[in-house]
Amino acid sequence: MGPQILSRSLIEKLASPTASEPSKEMKTSSIVLVTGATGGVGRRVVDILRKKGLPVRALVRNKEKARTMFGPDVDLIVADITKDDTLAPEYFKGVRRVINAVSVIVGPKEGDTPDRAKYSQGIKFFEPEIKGDSPEKVEYIGIQNLISAIKNSVGLQDGxxxxxxxxxxxxxxxxxxxxxxxxxxxxxxxxxxxxxxxxxxxxxxxxxxxxxxxxxxxxxxxxxxxxxxxxxxxxxxxxxxxxxxxxxxxxxxxxxxxxxxxxxxxxxxxxxxxxxxxxxxxxxxxxxxxxxxxxxxxxxxxxxxxxxxxxxxxxxxxxxxxxxxxxxxxxxxxxxxxxxxINEPITPRFVHVSSAGVTRPDRPGLDLSKQPPAVRLNKELGFILTYKLKGEDLIRESGIPYAIIRPCALTEEPAGADLIFDQGDNITGKISREEVARICIAALESPHACGKTFEVWHLLYHFPCFLSCFYFLPEYPFAEVSSTPIRSSFWIMVLSVYGRGLCCPISI
The missing domain is CATH 2.60.120.430 (Galactose-binding lectin)
Structure with a gap:
């Protein structure tokens, strides 16, 4: 299957007039677990699922914060994926799908506001540092614990x-x-x-x-x-x-x-x-x-x-x-x-929010001056991208039907911009957390997303101006995603979520 089919499938889900309604399979698929539910992407995922009328269970570390955020009606699990003894089997009973938005906490060295406004805006650069648990503990050990906890509930692609x-x-x-x-x-x-x-x-x-x-x-x-x-x-x-x-x-x-x-x-x-x-x-x-x-x-x-x-x-x-x-x-x-x-066509049972750039720190010949801060500062940030990639590999090897989304820099901008989906981990740019949350849920319903790892960002201009945006695209050859070969053809898919222009492949 070409990447164009994956892109079109996700966009169809996002742009559908019935996008606010759950699919037949989602209606009958029982509980969707959202981990990292009080984070910037996670809380938006919870809100969208609730608006769809789907049963949601939120895994959080701070119950009081979650109750204030979601009110009394959301089913909460108080647990920590970095501590396997907190992931009791009964917490996952009835769970058939998981959206994982847990991420290591990064913040400005100079400090941040109580609502993490400096970090969340995603545009102005502040010298970053890791706050709290290390990338190894969150992005690798945490993913390992989470996979073990959910594997029986969500099932294996090969049965x-x-x-x-x-x-x-x-x-x-x-x-x-x-x-x-x-x-x-x-x-x-x-x-x-x-x-x-x-x-x-x-x-x-x-x-x-x-x-x-x-x-x-x-x-x-x-x-x-x-x-x-x-x-x-x-x-x-x-x-x-x-x-x-x-x-x-x-x-x-x-x-x-x-x-x-x-x-x-x-x-x-x-x-x-x-x-x-x-x-x-x-x-x-x-x-x-x-x-x-x-x-x-x-x-x-x-x-x-x-x-x-x-x-x-x-x-x-x-x-x-x-x-x-x-x-x-x-x-x-x-x-x-x-x-x-599991009946075919199989859709992802585990959607994981990772990050663009995870394969770049050790890529030979890479001009770091043209790379995002996380790539340049990978070592200083506790090898954050290295452990994110290790966590991805655990998911790919788990046998669970998965989709891995690698967004570029996350911002608080509204959804609705034109999107670019890519594979090979070459793109840079930004994308709103709201858009990523919507893509997570679209991926749950798309058989074309199953078993795929892809990057996404949004254009700064609407579709009629897309030719002027090509200078934002890096010129690195397509690489491999860890040990998993990615289709090597050069392509870019410029897509408009709300119909502003045509959905078409562009050769570059």
Whole structure:
């Protein structure tokens, strides 16, 4: 995907007549956590989310300050991301998306006003220094702690592997046979590991057995031992099986009770003979079943409390219906993985506000005289940009669906200027905190922003004058974002949020 598509996607979100309304996915995605919620960007993010009518939880260090700022209606967490023991698991229950606006505190050496007016204005230069916790503690250790705290709540882009052969995960699930012998039948099954059974010649699981209708039987199954800690899959949309089919219909059963003979939330699935393929079973398709009968009075399926998994091959469907593919005799179903998945298109679950310039301090041949103060003073400011980049790398490596926004110098100017989005960490300029807050929320709703790191600033002139603005653009070649290669084509996207001109790529 080209950067132009990302830029257009974000601008469409910002410029949409319904921009003040949450998307369908956001409406159903539960709580948005805002960290750094009392800062210049964070408080604006909270305000915009509230105006959209979305449930917000704000992570703050100073409860009194936050209550004065937001009033009594905002759900507050009093915690500090630099202290992992303050990030209690219950604080993140129900959180599906996170906007992180935490940043190390920088201020003028000469001092500032109580409302930090000198720092916030972002235009006039004051000799800076770090106030409070170090960049390493906030931008690196803090991000590490935050990722650990939210990972289970927001989910992983590639899904959560429940069964498979990556590392030692294969030993995590203990399977046992549960066949019709419990009702007097004679069918039998087992679960084995085939060392070369998967589609690439590696190990796979194998559900196999012999099914018989003798003595009114007709089913076999394998079921996991009850999990010692329930699996919370509420961040996901369903279960995905990778298997080699035999043309028959099977059942997947998820149980939310530790009792042995209880309701199972069930879905049938058909397989393709002699082909490896992926079966996706949405949680919304599960029906509560007890002994092959729909349990009409059962509670809704709770994906946050899964106790066991079961695979079944049965003559019986539900409510007296029969499995149309059922055949007595031997069967086998190779299975390479079971994982929870997120529906596509996947949008960012973690939007992080970083800073332009993070890759520049160690860039060879850079003329520091043309760079912003943070680049020139990186060492004096406790390696602020170095640790911001390390924090970004943690996010990119976490597996969480993310977007990383690198704004240029932040100001208190109003939103509404024409925006430039770029990649490669070359641009300088400024942008209002209000605009960054709006971009954060637009990114949450854009699948094109997922997995992207990008810079943004606004033009000093409106679109008809954009040619005269080119002298603001640096001439450095596109670089890499840490170890992640960035598209190397030279481009700039000049975009007007409110329709003042065309949205078009400009070659430079």
């Amino acid at each position: 959560k592997l429940l069964f498979g052969f990556r590392g030692n995960l294969s030993g995590k699930l203990v399977w046992g046979a549960l066949d019709d012998v419990v009702m007097g039948g004679v069918s039998e099954s087992t679960f084995q590991v085939d060392p070369t059974g998967n589609e690439y010649g590696g190990p796979s699981g194998l559900f196999k057995g012999v099914v018989s209708t003798a003595n009114n039987g007709g089913f076999t199954s394998i079921r996991t031992k009850n999990f010692s800690v329930p699996e919370d899959l509420s961040a996901y949309d369903g279960i995905e099986l990778r298997l080699k089919g035999d043309g028959r219909r099977y059942k997947l059963i998820l149980r939310t009770s530790a009792d042995w003979d209880t309701v199972g939330y069930t879905a049938s699935f058909d397989t393709v003979k002699e082909q490896w393929h992926t079966i996706k079973i949405p949680f919304s398709s599960l029906r509560p079943v007890f002994r092959a009968r729909t349990a009409v009075d059962a509670p809704p399926f709770d994906p946050s409390n899964i106790i066991s998994l079961q695979l079944m091959y049965s003559k019986f469907e539900y409510d007296g219906k029969l499995n149309p593919t059922f055949v007595e005799g031997p069967f086998q179903l190779p299975l390479s993985s079971i994982r929870a998945y």
